[in-house]
Amino acid sequence: MKASQAIGSEHSSTAPVSIHDMTVAYHRKPVLWDVDFDAPEGKLIGIIGPNGAGKSTMIKAVLDLIPKASGRVSIYGKPYKRQRRLVAYVPQRETVDWDFPVHALDVVTMGRYGQIGWCKPVTRAHKDQAMAALERVGMADYARRQISQLSGGQQQRVFLARALVQEAQIYFMDEPSSGVDAATEKAIITLLQDLRSSNKTVLVVHHDLQTVSDYFDYLILLNMRIVAAGSTRDVFTKENLHKTYGGRLTLLDEAAQAIAR
C-alpha cells in the first residue's frame, strides 16, 4: 500500500558513512535538503559547491555538531554516537582562537583526549604519538611553538596532525586547503592520498574547482541538495557543474521560507 511507503525503506548499509534523508535547518529554515548518500570505503571524497551551499553544514550535521531536522547517519552500519572513535574531524581553521596559550604539540595531543578518558593525565606516550603525527605532516620542528606564531599553512598542518593522531577510519575535513600556500596544499593532499591508500575514507570540503579532478576520486556536488555524487570521472561534468554553480533553486528557497514561517 502506498501509505506504508511513507515510512521509507530501511537501509542496512555498512558503508563507512551512510546518510539517510538528512535535512538540516537553521531556525526551522532548511539549508540542506534530503541528503541521501553512502560513502564508498577507502576513497578520497571531495565535497564541492558554491558558497552557502551547505558543505560545512553537511559535515557538522553528520558529526552531531548541529541538530538535524530529520534523517539519520550511520557509521559502518551503527549510529554515529557509538562509533565516535572511528571518526576524526578537522574543523575550519577560523573556528578556533589561535591566540590560545598552547603550543603545537599540545593541540595535536588533544586528538588523543577522547581515548585517554576522564580525568586521566596526558602521558609521555601520548606526547610521543602526537610528535609522530607532527613529524608526518612535516611540523616536528615547530612542536614547541605557540600556535599564534605559526603561519596559516602550518596551523592547518597542526590540525591535520591532530586528526591523524586520532587513528580514525573516517576523516572529515572542512576546507583544509583554504588560505594555505601551494606547497602546503600539495603536502596536505599527499597526506590525504596516503590515508586513502591505507584504506581510510576521507571526506574533504574543497573550494578550488581547478584541482578537483587531480585530487579526488569521488565527488559530492552540493547546492542545498546533492546535485550529483559519484566517481569524479562520471560526475565532474560541465552539465553537473552548471547545475551546482548555476545559482540557487528559487523554488527551494521559497519553500524554505514557507517552512520557516
Added chain:
Amino acid sequence: MRAILNVWGCAGMRKTQNLSTPTRPYFHTPILSLLFLIVVTLFFVPVQAEAEIDSIRSITDTRLQMPTWDQLIRVLTLRDYNTRVVVLGTLFLGSASGVIGTFMFLRKRALVGDAASHAALPGIGLAFIVMASVGGDGKYLPGLLLGAFISGLIGMGFILLIRHFTRLKEDAALGIVLSVFFGLGISILGVIQKMNIGHAAGLESFIYGKTASMLAQDAYLMGGAALVVTLLCGLLFKEFSLLCFDQDFACSQGWPVLFLDTLIMALVVAVTVMGLQAVGLILMVALLIIPPAAARFWTHHLYKMIFISAAIGSASGLLGAALSALVPRLPAGAIIVLITSSIFLMSLVFGPARGVLSRSIEQWTLNRKVASQHLLRAMYEWAEIHKNTQKSDDPLKGMTIRDLFGVRSWSHKQLKRILLRAQRQGMIYRGGDRTYHFTENGEWQSKRVVRNHRLWELYLVTHADIAPSHVDRDADQIEHVLERSMVDKLEKLLLSEHPNIGVIPPSPHDIGSKGLKQRSRK
C-alpha cells in the same frame, strides 16, 4: 571492543587497562605545586585569637599617617591574628579565582563572573529569611553561601535559557540576569531591613565586602574552596582546556560539552560566592578577570598561565590585605583590585610573551635588520648593474648618497641612520670620494642577503605561481624572517630543480635602478 557507550560507565574498565602503562605525571607540575602551596598555607591559619588583636588599629581611626616600621614588620610577618586571617583568606581567594578565572577568560566569558556575583544576592536574602523564620541564626554563613550558590546557578541557567530561546545575544542575556537578580536582591534586603526578625545588619557586607573583619572560619572556607577548585581544575585540566580551545572538536570526540560548561560555571559561582563577603560583590569580578588577563602577557603555556594567574591573584590579595591593615581607611576590597590592576598594567607593558614592550622591541629589531639588509641588497644590486657597464678591470666604484637615493625611496634621516649603523657594524666604509664601499664582511653579508632574496623570488615564481613582476615585493616581506632551516630547505629544493643557478641566482625580474625604486614604494 571499540564502542564507547558512556564515558562514565567505562571509567572503571579503563582504569584497569591503564594499570599496565605507567602514568607518570598525574598533574601538570604547576598545578600540583599550587595544591601543595595551598595545603601548606592552610596550616598558618590560626585557630584561636591571640592576645594582640587590639594592636591593629581600628578602621574608624581617621588619622592618615604612615605606618611605623614596627607595624610594617608585624603585618608582613603575619604576627597579628587578624592580619594573618585576613591576609591568608584573601590569598586563598586570589588563587582560587585566578585558577578558575583563567578558564573563563579563555572561554571568552570573562563577564559571566560579573553576572554570577550579582545573581547571588537574592539567594543570600532568601536564605536569611528562611533561616531566620525557622528560628535559626539568620546569618549562619554556610546557609547564606548555599543560598547564594543556588541563586547564582539559577542566574546562569537563565543566561543559557535566554541565549537559547531568544535572538538576544550573550551581552544582553548577561545584563538582564545581572540587573534583574540584583534588583530582586536589593528588594529582598530592603524587606529584611524592615522586618523584625533580628539583626539583618551585615548582610550588606556581601555587596561591599568586610575584609577587615574576616574570621578564621572564613579563611578556612576560602582555603577549602581554593583547594577544591584547584583540585578539580587539575583533574579536568585536559577536558577544560579542550573545551576552551575548540568546542566543536571536543563535541565531536564525544565530551559532554554542556556538562563541562556547567561545571566551569558552577566553579565560578562557587568562588564568587566565597569571595563576596571578602572583597564585595562588584570587586569580586575583578579578581576573576584581571589576574588571568595579566597572566596571558607572561606566557604562551596554559598551565603556566594558570599558575601565574593564581600567583597574581594571591599576591594582590596578600598585598592588598596587608596594605589596608597598615593604612587607615583603605577599603581592602578596593585596594586589592587596584593592586591587581597595577599588576595588569605592568604585565601589559613588560610581559615577555605578549607585552607591549617585548613586542615593540621585537618589531624594532626586525625593522633595523630589514633596513640594513635593504641597504646591503641595494648596494649589491647597484654594483651588479654597474659591473656590466664598466670595464671589467676598473676598480668597482663606490656608491654616492645620490646613487643610494636613486635605488630606493628612503627618507634622508632614515638613510643616514642606516648608513651610520652599517659603518659601525663594519659592513661598509666611507671612501675618500664620499662614496660607500663594502668591507669584506659587508660584501659577504650582502651576498647572503641577495642570495636569500633571489632564492625566495625564484621559489615564488616557480612554485607559487606569482608573476615575476610581483615577486620582489612578496620576497621583500618574507626574506627577512626566513629561518636557517627554511633557507636550507629552499636551497635543496631549488638546487635540485635548477642545478646551475650558481651562488647568487640571477634576478627573475629587471633590477634597473628605476624599477627598484618603483618597487620599493609599496
Added chain:
Amino acid sequence: MTLMSLDIWIVTTGVLSALSCALLGNFLVLRRMSMMGDAISHAVLPGLAVAFLITSSRSNMPMFIGAGVVGVLTALFTQWIHRVGRVEQGAAMGVVFTTLFAIGLIIIVQAADAVDLDPGCVLYGAIELVPLDTAPFLGLHIPRAVWTLSLVFLVNVLLVILFYKELKISSFDEDLATTLGLNASCMHYLLMILVAITTVASFESVGSILVIAMFIVPGATAYLLTDRLHIMIGVSLVIGIMCAVGGHIAAVRLPAWWGLPDTSTAGMMAVVGGLLFFVALIASPRHGVASKLLHRFWLSVRITREDVLGILYRIEEFQPVRNHGVVPRILRDAKQTGPVIRWLALAQLMQAGKVKKASSGIQLTSKGRVHARNLIRTHRLWESYIEKHFVIPIDHLHAPAERLEHVTDPDMQKLLLEKTTNPQKDPHGKNIP
C-alpha cells in the same frame, strides 16, 4: 505634603529615569554593548567622587561633566586594552570598570569628611528620599531629581531624534556607516557620554547599578516584541513606564501580602522589568516561546488535516474496495500524530464539510475531493521536481514531497509547474491529477 503626592513624585522620578535609560538602551542592545552600560554605570563612581572633591558641592553640572569624562574614558581604555594588549573585549571591559570602581571607592572612603557621598546611595539609590529635596517652581515644590531627569530625558530625546539615522546605521553595520561617510566611532562615544550622564542623573533614584536594568531590560524586551526600530523604541519606552509604575506599586503592595513591610522601589523596578521580559519571552507574538509552540501545534493540525485528505484520496485512487477504516491507524502509526491533533483535524474537516462519516469510516465529500486532488497534485509535482534536481533514490522521494506539499501556496505551485514542465505522471508512474 500628603502621602499621595509623595508617591506621585516617586513614580514620576522612576518613570523619567526609566524613560531616559530605555531610550538609549535600545541602541546598547542592538549594538551588543549591553555590558558597556553595566561597565559605565560602575565606572562613573570616580568621576562623581572627583567632581565632588573639586567643587565640594552636589550641583549637577560638575557631576555630569565628571561622569561624561569617565564614561568616555571607560570606552577609550577598553578599546585601548583590547587593541594594544590584544585582550578580548569583555575582559578588557572588566579590567577597566572594576579598576575605576575601586578607585572611586577609595576616593570616597578616603575623603569621607570632605565628601558627603554614601556609596550605598550611589549604588542602589534612594528613590524614597527624592520628594524631600525640592526646588520651588511656579509655586509648586518639584523635587530636584525630577528637574534633572526631565532635562536629561529631553537631551536624550533630542539627540536621538537628531542622530536617529546615524545611530540606526552605525548600530546595524559599523562598516557600512563608515563607508557612507558617517563617523561611527563618534556615534559610539556620543552614546557612551549619554549613557554616563543618564547614569549619574539616575543614581539618586534607581542607583547606578540598577540603572543597568533600565538600560537593558526595556530595550531587550522590546526587541523580542517587534522587528522595527522605531516601534522598538516606542515599545521600550512604554515598558520603561510600566517598570517604574509597577515597580513602585509592587514595592509598596507586594511584600504586604506576606505581612512584610514595603521594600526598595528601585529594586522592584528591576524585578518588574524582569517579569515583563519573561512574559515577552513566552508570549511575544512572533518570537515568543508560547506563540512558537502554538504556531507549531496549529501547523501540525493543518498538516494532519491535509494528510487525512491525501490518504483518503489515495485510497479512492488505489483501492477498488474502499476501506476507509484504516485512516486513523495510518495517522497514528505512519505519521505519528497524537490523539488530540488527530481529533482536532478530523473535527475541523467535518465542520468544513470536506469529509463525512460513512459506515466504513470517513469519506471524502466532493468539496473535500477538490482540495485533496490539489494536494496530491502538489505532492506529485514536488516529487517530479525533486527527482529532477536531487540525487535521491526513487523510494525516498515521498518524504520530502510530503513535507513540502503542506507549505506550497498557489504562487509556488505555478512556479513548480513551470519548473517541472507540466508532467502528466509522477516519478512513480502515477497520474498527476
